[in-house]
């Protein structure tokens with residue numbers, strides 16, 4: 286199975302790897318830094334041996350990269366694997382902003398059901414089954430989020446179960462949460478973010494989170 290270096294070092298922008306399989310446009314690697322869409326976090330942009338990755342998909346722990354037709358990669362090739370760092374870093378910052386907002390909602394608003402989440406390069410969103418107008422929480426959420434960002438808290442990421450590849454992030458005295466995304470080292474890296482309400486229908490409330498560049 287592919288070694289997921291995006292976990293051990295989520296700040297790496299380039300590594301050397303070996304092609305372990307080629308089937309048409311789809312290749313597998315022995316190690317990688319290109320994160321595949323999962324847990325609501327979109328895939329990284331990147332290249333393998335100079336070929337742009339069109340799609341990155343994880344299936345039972347293996348990661349399948351779809352390249353453009355006509356690539357010349359063969360099994361056993363040594364290749365450079367690169368990611369679009371600007372995109373990845375925005376994804377990591379928004380991902381963690383989403384993590385903190387979700388945790389604040391869970392800790393402070395009782396039995397709230399999360400019904401969706403997604404993190405793109407430009408926006409994070411959280412959907413809740415919610416009675417009323419969720420923006421009534423924004424004064425509290427924004428203040429707490431700002432406090433946590435300003436406090437520059439250390440974020441620990443590690444395996445709960447390395448064989449099953451179950452991971453978590455933890456901020457001491459705040460939360461420990463299972464998640465297999467790529468995480469920042471510190472809350473200060475999130476920077477300033479804003480919250481916006483989007484009503485998605487009866488009792489469906491969305492929080493949209495954007496970075497203030």
Ligand SMILES: [Zn+2]
Pocket residue numbers: 380384454464465466467468
């Ligand atoms: Zn996460």
